[in-house]
Amino acid sequence: MEKTYDPKRFEDRLYKEWEETGCFKAVRDDKKVPFTIVMPPPNITGQLHMGHAMDETLQDTIIRFKRMQGYCTLWLPGTDHASIATEVKIVEDMKKEGLTKADLGREGFLKRAWAWKDKYENRICSQLKKLGSSCDWSRLTFTMDEKCSKAVREVFVNLYNSHLIYRGSRIINWCPCCKTALSDAEVEYAEEEGNFWHIKYFSEDGDFALEVATTRPETMFGDTAVAVNPADKRYNRLIGKKVILPAVGRAIPIVGDEHADMEFGTGVVKITPAHDPNDFEVGLRHNLPVIRVMNDDGTMNENAGKYAGMDRYECRKLLVKDLKESGHLIKTVPHAHNVGHCYRCRSTVEPIVSKQWFVKMEELARPAINAVMDKKVTFVPERFAKTYYNWMENVKDWCISRQLWWGHRIPVWYCGDCGKEICAKNDPEVCPECGSANLTQDEDVLDTWFSSALWPFSTLGYPDDTSDLEYFYPTDVLVTGYDIIFFWVARMIFSGLRHMRKVPFRDVLMHGLVRDEKGRKMSKSLGNGVDPLDVIEKYGADSLRFSLLQGVAPGNDTRYSDAKVEACSNFMNKIWNASRFVITNAEGRKVKALSEVKLCGADKWIISRLQSVIRDVTLNLNKFELGIACQTLYDFTWSDFCDWYIELSKPALYGADEDKKDAALAVLTFVLDGILKLLHPFIPFITDEIYRSLPGASGTIMLKDYPRYNSRLTFKKDAQAFEGVMEIIKAVRAAKTEVGCPPSKKVSLFISTEAKRLVSANRDSIMKLAGVKEIEFVSCQSEAGEKVVAKVLAVGTLYIPMGDLVDTEKERERLEGELEKAVAEIRRADGKLSNQGFMSKAPKKLVDEERAKLEKYITMREKILEQLKNL
């Protein structure tokens, strides 16, 4: 083994080997139980960020764990075409060359988009490999691959034929920058400072005027009524009369509608059915005309009269000025309100009436809600089920058409001759109605999430009845961030239920955002993003992975910090060096099996500890508590194995007794083997690299069995007894520090104890670890001589002669402190034991433990008192 830990020397090499030898490949094996994860496909908009790194690391850890446990594991990778997001990026990119979509035309644009896809898909895959992701690359899927497109068509046509997809004019969210419709989920609201403009609408006959307050005066060209609440005594007598729309001169009716809130604004609201969702509803109720006043690019159309052609905000400015001059503007009141923004380009969206395709949600939502209620799908942590219900229960129809080019084109054709609308899985050549060949396909593409919703089964071969689909579906766990529950998780659930008749996955493991060290979201605009590749370059993939997993709790945000990665890197170094210690000591010797050697107390202690670690880690991994599993392994490896057991093994290793040497080596190797296997899912590279040098090991660690808890290897009594030895060692070390004696200075140790056999059996360990030159048994202090530090322990009392270093006054103070502690413990235990409630209701085990403690501290108190007398 190399002397220093240098991940660069082996990470790429190992990955290549895993890949080339087919370690990641999933092949149906009916003798095994399948375990499937489909990777949330990263968008091909760019490269992976820290959030992806966390997402992939969680999945890789789970899949590696399951693979070692003997499941037939499939982790299916892929990338997402990310329709609007990618199109925005490509357009931006084109802009640099002075090109627009119109310049390239649809075909030219798509050609460019596919080239873009190749470039970024490659980049993403190589990043995933750098991270160590053990996904089956032979199944790499892109959401616009042939098979996904086939699934999309199948689903679209089936839903269309079931009347669950329809086309209609509705209010949708329009992004004037991307020039496309958006779904409700794609709009993000943010509070903005705006104004309330109070405008006078005079009555037709001029005998009254209504004061209307609006935040978007430019939409008034589309007003087709003003509404007041029918219960509003100020205005209800005016219902049915007409007012003249300022700046337009058109007469519009006053209608009575509950939508008008008497408490809000002036109580009079202008109704613009074409540009406001609520107004649209009001319009339907009162049969009002719908007048669009804006073009697709956010400029005003011909209905805006002299303002036609102006940008919406320019129009607003000028219109307000004009209204002021004409005396219609009463006042301008600052007003903060929520404004919707396009989630991709941040432009302010306009609610606009437009003819679009929709998925009818009601019928699809019900079974999806039930599936979660019936625990067919479980959210981890559970609280996210609430978020899911809340959305599902109030979900509106899903606008799925996008006026973009990059995506799945809507499989609907229109006959130029008879007007027939044809929805088909295969491109039709002639109109089935009139036989005309004059067909044109719908220009729009589908919402990118339409294909993502099918991901768990489109990747496995749907709509064909493939063997994969039968074996690997439903998948087992979906790992993703809580921010896409609506976009994706919910839609996969109802899609899986509808098209496969089965839920797409059993568990949904949610994770949070990876924030920067100050707790801010990582973002381009803030410039606080950290590139995972840079971190890997500096510290290695294992350190990054471990730092992302350490301390994560399902659903919680985490913070990334260099300091954390560095701490993890230290851990890697620790593992490296501990392994090097074991392996170098084993060189040239045949390492025996545990069953062939005689185990001492320390051996039994560490082996027992390993068993409990195996149990805890397995339990927590199964519960998706990866952070806890990590911590357990970290503590065991560093504290128990390195700080204690390796040190304890040294007297045997460096001694002359060959049997002891054999035993120590056997245990060191056994425990290290366990540690490496337990840690492999978290930190795959270093564990495999070391494993190959481990005596008796061959091949890659990733295909070995995950350690199993073995009750025959828990030596409860011996292990517990050995902790007494550790107590002694700690006490001697502490005693030295207390009096200012350097740790390396050897001292004599006198012990008054009942456990003479235990001490004798571990004499070498105590001498080595505590820095002791001789150990003698005594029955009282006088036998240990003058100027001693006394340590009263449960196993016995230690006397350590320290000569002039002993300050009697300090020693008294210290002992008095310890007395105080003992007394407090006695009081505590006694209090519990004399509590009727506790005695009758607490579990017996606990009561027994308290009794034992009471006894122990009483003994200690006596001994401390005796010691104080001796001073």
Place this chain on the structure above:
RNA sequence: GGGAGCUUAGCUCAGUUGGGAGAGCAACUGCCCUACAAGCAGUGGGUCACAGGUUCGAGCCCUGUAGCUCCCACCA
């Protein structure tokens, strides 16, 4: 308006069905002892936001309060 989360050591955070408060980093002291100074040994440091309640027992369960964060809805 509705919902969720958070509040634990100086900092960042764990704390897995209620049973003596933990880690990393930082601080202090002493150590290069043949795996590791990217290290070792030792030490200090917390009214677990606040107030009630349930319980023999609460960081954990319930109610309320405060502060912070997020999500959803959206009043023109």
